[in-house]
Amino acid sequence: xxxxxxxxxxxxxxxxxxxxxxxxxxxxxxxxxxxxxxxxxxxxxxxxxxxxxxxxxxxxxxxxxxxxxxxxxxxxxxxxxxxxxxxxxxxxxxxxxxxxxxxxxxxxxxxxxxxxxxxxxxxxxxxxxxxxxxxxxxxxxxxxxxxxxxxxxxxxxxxxxxxxxxxxxxxxxxxxxxxxxxxxxxxxxxxxxxxxxxxxxxxxxxxxxxxxxxxxxxxxxxxxxxxxxxxxxxxxxxxxxxxxxxxxxxxxxxxxxxxxxxxxxxxxxxxxxxxxxxxxxxxxxxxxxxxxxxxxxxxxxxxxxxxxxxxxxxxxxxxxxxxxxxxxxxxxxxxxxxxxxxxxxxxxxxxxxxxxxxxxxxx
Numbered sequence: 001x002x003x004x005x006x007x008x009x010x011x012x013x014x015x016x017x018x019x020x021x022x023x024x025x026x027x028x029x030x031x032x033x034x035x036x037x038x039x040x041x042x043x044x045x046x047x048x049x050x051x052x053x054x055x056x057x058x059x060x061x062x063x064x065x066x067x068x069x070x071x072x073x074x075x076x077x078x079x080x081x082x083x084x085x086x087x088x089x090x091x092x093x094x095x096x097x098x099x100x101x102x103x104x105x106x107x108x109x110x111x112x113x114x115x116x117x118x119x120x121x122x123x124x125x126x127x128x129x130x131x132x133x134x135x136x137x138x139x140x141x142x143x144x145x146x147x148x149x150x151x152x153x154x155x156x157x158x159x160x161x162x163x164x165x166x167x168x169x170x171x172x173x174x175x176x177x178x179x180x181x182x183x184x185x186x187x188x189x190x191x192x193x194x195x196x197x198x199x200x201x202x203x204x205x206x207x208x209x210x211x212x213x214x215x216x217x218x219x220x221x222x223x224x225x226x227x228x229x230x231x232x233x234x235x236x237x238x239x240x241x242x243x244x245x246x247x248x249x250x251x252x253x254x255x256x257x258x259x260x261x262x263x264x265x266x267x268x269x270x271x272x273x274x275x276x277x278x279x280x281x282x283x284x285x286x287x288x289x290x291x292x293x294x295x296x297x298x299x300x301x302x303x304x305x306x307x308x309x310x311x312x313x314x315x316x317x318x319x320x321x322x323x324x325x326x327x328x329x330x331x332x333x334x335x336x337x338x339x340x341x342x343x344x345x346x347x348x349x350x351x352x353x354x355x356x357x358x359x360x361x362x363x
Contacts, residue, residue: 001066002029002126006272009094009122010041017042017111018094021094021103025096026052028134033220034058038077045157053077078110093282094119099158108306124310128302135348138189138303139223140324141177142357145216145223148172149360152316153229158206162186162199165210173216181215181222182307192228192340195297195332206291207232209251210331211340215307215344223305224328225358226344254291255341261331261363262343265299269329269347269354275299275317280329283315291333300328303346325349326357356363 005030005062010018016039021279026032026039030052036118053074062071091114095107098120107116130138151170166186173179180259186199189208197203206209215222233253268281279299286295298314303326311319313327321327345358 001031001068002103002131003039003050003069004168005029005126006039006041006050009042009119010048013094013119013122014092014116015041015043015094015117015119016091017114019107020096021099022096022121024309025123025127027220027255027305029123030069031270031300032058032062032065032069034061036074038061040076040077053170055261057278064273075080078107091115092117094122096120096123127304128310128319129322130265130326131324132305134221134304134354135324135326137219140224140348141181141216141218141221141223141359144177144218145214145225145358147226148176148216148356149212149227151240153212153227156204156210156229158204161201161203162188162191162197163201165204165212169214173214173255177216177218178220179217181217181224184215185211185213187211187340190338192338192342193334193336193338194340195334195342196323209233209341211342213342213344215303217289222303222305224307224330224344225302226330226342227360227363228341228343250335251339251341254335254339257286257289257291258331258333258341258343260289262329262345262363265285265329265331266345266347266354268349269321269327270352271349273322274320275311275313275327276315278313278321278327282329286331293332294335295331296334297332300330300344302327321349323349323351 020039023035037052039052042049051070051072053072055074059071083233093114094117097118125224133338140234153169156165162339166184169184187197188202188204188210191197192211213226215224264285265282282299302309302311312323326348328344328346332342343363345356347356
């Protein structure tokens with residue numbers, strides 16, 4: 001468990017009480033998978049008490065997964081025992097600013113004299129560096145994701161719609177994993193100009209490019225991958241070169257530029273650099289290629305129990321990369337009503353650089 005890290009946060013920020021409500025944060029800190037719980041750290045003069053509040057449905061699971069944690073009734077959170085006065089001094093409480101407004105109001109009523117302090121950055125920093133067990137789980141999830149892509153693409157045929165191709169992938173994810181980590185994106189032709197296109201009834205003619213962004217969930221861990229069946233890739237004839245379709249035209253110019261940006265960022269990724277610096281490596285390649293204004297999203301994001309988490313490789317990504325962090329490398333170029341190309345790999349930051357976890361047949 002990482003509860004000792006919570007105690008360090010409470011001490012460093014001089015918090016009297018620390019409240020963690022988000023299920024993904026609780027799972028990353030304790031291993032407990034529960035959608036109705038609050039993990040707390042209460043600082044006393046001589047001791048720090050770490051407890052979890054939940055309801056009767058999850059008590060047996062808490063006892064099994066984290067027997068060292070004191071488990072209390074969530075209805076008793078903030079209720080002081082009879083005969084014990086509430087502290088007169090102003091409490092300083094750490095909380096996640098991501099909680100709902102309704103939840104925050106409840107806590108304000110339970111602790112009317114408290115000053116609330118956002119600890120989201122502290123929790124993100126803890127979760128960003130994965131444990132060996134988490135790395136193994138994420139590695140397995142990404143491998144399964146790649147295996148599903150390699151199998152699914154063999155089932156794609158001219159005449160299928162985007163929805164039908166997405167269902168092929170979704171079915172495999174349900175059968176082999178725990179379903180989707182996010183809604184599968186399948187884009188035929190110019191639909192790929194929409195970064196998060198929702199699969200529709202567009203029919204694939206077997207010649208247009210098909211962009212697929214997909215992630216399977218396995219043992220609670222997410223994965224992420226973007227690959228493309230390239231323009232004309234499935235329409236080669238015996239008379240064409242074994243090396244494939246001749247690279248020409250705007251599509252191939254854009255595809256090659258995005259691939260160059262992807263490979264440049266992977267080669268540059270290493271501990272000690274910030275997410276902002278990593279983003280710039282890929283962005284500079286695309287800008288110099290003349291398509292800077294067509295790369296509108298960030299280069300990448302962390303992956304773990306959630307599909308988007310720290311660290312972030314973006315123009316504002318100030319977190320320093322460390323060994324044990326995972327981040328996606330996904331540059332893209334999008335030309336509205338024409339085409340879109342994105343190539344995404346998941347990498348693990350190592351002591352000397354990075355390891356690519358997205359092993360597929362080809363990019």
